[in-house]
Amino acid sequence: xxxxxxxxxxxxxxxxxxxxxxxxxxxxxxxxxxxxxxxxxxxxxxxxxxxxxxxxxxxxxxxxxxxxxxxxxxxxxxxxxxxxxxxxxxxxxxxxxxxxxxxxxxxxxxxxxxxxxxxxxxxxxxxxxxxxxxxxxxxxxxxxxx
Numbered sequence: 206x207x208x209x210x211x212x213x214x215x216x217x218x219x220x221x222x223x224x225x226x227x228x229x230x231x232x233x234x235x236x237x238x239x240x241x242x243x244x245x246x247x248x249x250x251x252x253x254x255x256x257x258x259x260x261x262x263x264x265x266x267x268x269x270x271x272x273x274x275x276x277x278x279x280x281x282x283x284x285x286x287x288x289x290x291x292x293x294x295x296x297x298x299x300x301x302x303x304x305x306x307x308x309x310x311x312x313x314x315x316x317x318x319x320x321x322x323x324x325x326x327x328x329x330x331x332x333x334x335x336x337x338x339x340x341x342x343x344x345x346x347x348x349x350x351x
Contacts (some may be wrong), residue, residue, distance in 0.1 A: 239296065240322060244281055244289045246330055249323040251277050252299060268302070268314040298322060320329045 224233045239245060249276055254264040275286055278348075290313060291298045298319035304310040315323060 218291065225261070236296070239292060240326065242289070244285055245280070247278050247281075247287045248274065248286075248289060248293065249298075249315065249319060250324055250330055252313060253320065253323045266315050266320060270310065270312055273292040274313065293319065296304070 225231050226233045226237055249341070252269060253266050271286070271290070274290075275281065275283070278286065278301055281289075290299070291299070294301050294313075299313050299315050302312050302314065304312070
């Protein structure tokens with residue numbers, strides 16, 4: 206039993222060493238690059254039900270069609286939305302469900318993994334929204350000195 210525990214502890218330590226994002230060749234850097242993308246954060250917010258936040262409704266994750274996401278995410282190109290959704294599906298953060306109707310219905314929904322990431326990135330969105338005035342004032346001061 207002790208050997209099993211030592212092996213588990215050793216594997217955990219090895220995994221931590223392998224996934225150190227501060228190291229140049231760490232594969233978790235690719236994941237950080239993906240999840241820090243603004244479109245990823247906004248797609249996660251949309252699928253987590255934050256679009257209804259302004260109406261006072263409770264936040265409930267829901268499946269959404271591509272066209273709903275495109276309308277909701279002002280400024281996203283078709284190409285960027287498609288690429289981002291494919292990447293999130295590949296990483297297991299959302300599921301894509303095709304329903305054989307006429308025309309075919311395709312919906313996207315957060316997985317448990319995607320929802321857990323949303324809980325983390327939601328704070329970034331909220332911080333950006335609540336501190337934007339301060340950041341803009343600092344930019345103005347900085348640019349005036351230049």
